[in-house]
Amino acid sequence: MPDWKRNMYVLWCGLFINGMAATLSTPFYPLFLRQDLDVHRHVETWAGIAISISFLVSGLCAPFWGSLADRFGSKPMLIRSGFGLGLAFIANVFVFDLISFLAVRIFQGIMAGFYPASMTLVGTNTPEKHVGYALGVMSTSTAAGSIIGPLAGGLVAQSVGLRGCFILSGALMILSALIVIGVREATRRRDTARASIRQDLRQAARTPMLLRIYGIIVIVTVSTYMLEPLLSLYVVELGADERHAMLSSGFAFSAVGLATVLTGAFWGRMGGRRGFDKTLIIGLVGGGIGSLLQMLVPGVAAFTGLRFGYGLFYAAVFPSLNALIVRFADSDFRGRAVSLSQSANMLGFVLGPLLGGIVGNAFGISLVFALTGGVLLGAAWFIHASRFDRAAAARTGVIAGEPAQTANSI
Secondary structure: OOHHHHHHHHHHHHHHHHHHHHHHHHHHHHHHHHHOOOOOOOHHHHHHHHHHHHHHHHHHHHHHHHHHHHHHOHHHHHHHHHHHHHHHHHHHHHOOOHHHHHHHHHHHHHHOOHHHHHHHHHHHHOOHHHHHHHHHHHHHHHHHHHHHHHHHHHHHHHHHOHHHHHHHHHHHHHHHHHHHOOOOOOOOOOOOOOOOHHHHHHHHHOOHHHHHHHHHHHHHHHHHHOOOOOHHHHHHHOOOOHHHHHHHHHHHHHHHHHHHHHHHHHHHHHHHHHOHHHHHHHHHHHHHHHHHHHOOOOOHHHHHHHHHHHHHHHOOHHHHHHHHHHHHOOHHHHHHHHHHHHHHHHHHHHHHHHHHHHHHHHHOHHHHHHHHHHHHHHHHHHHHHHOHHHHHHHOOOOOOOOOOOOOOOO
């Protein structure tokens, strides 16, 4: 078996376990704050801060870890991140107050980077003609892990408590680091100079449609991640016993991931046939309506079903946005254009949970669903009004329908 294919399989397993480990415990942070850390005031806000702060620190540290990867290779960064994240999750077992919990979350942000290091290693150690296939295969790993993670986490938390989830998350993170030791990295050093984000933004500004896409990515990511610190609390509001809400929350979290895996290929084919702008509008409209309906559900079972229906449509959103980036970006700028989309995503990851926690605490969780639905429907209208289809038709010599990758998790 060629090294690039062997690397792909090894890294897929590592990313799958890493994604599962991350989602084993993260969805239950609000309940951990309330049940274990005795935080009863502004719990939504503190949960949002706890989730956002890790993404913020991760984004600030990314250039440093990227420069080390250029000097020493991506494999050491993979091992560093896997072991570091494992220690960070296990450290939560010894947390008994809010401040120490936030300190551990900061450390977790510093240690993040397993996903981008994996994708970089695949991209730089795979023959050019196989890169698209390899990255496509890799993109399914974290999605699969995010389906199993919340369900397994709910079962573990129900049986032995949330601290048991942290131990299991940490052990799985360390296992993912041990697995990727078997990767063979041929490209040890990348000497090409890194362009700054400011330089890339200037390049992107020459194509106004790219800037609009980045703006949509930020807005959509913010609206989606506003719900991240609130879902488990909403499950309790819908009638679940708080002492046994983890399993119900796990089903609700996993429903969207399962729908994404089931319909991802369908939306990709539809985008190739009908146009990714039209597919994007359908996904945003369906997701927006699904969000609005979630504020009206009578119970946990109906909420979980609606989360699945929401995911069926929302699965079209980010693949379509990434395909539009590839369509509008010049051929020599596509790699950096996709990197800018990751920066836009990261900004959404930081702002979304923070805003969701603040709004949910001040006005109630139902309003957050209303805001999310309204934002997604507004984004659909904006794309329709901007006539992405005409702008794409006006460009010549571009590749249409070529999907790019996005990273959504630490």
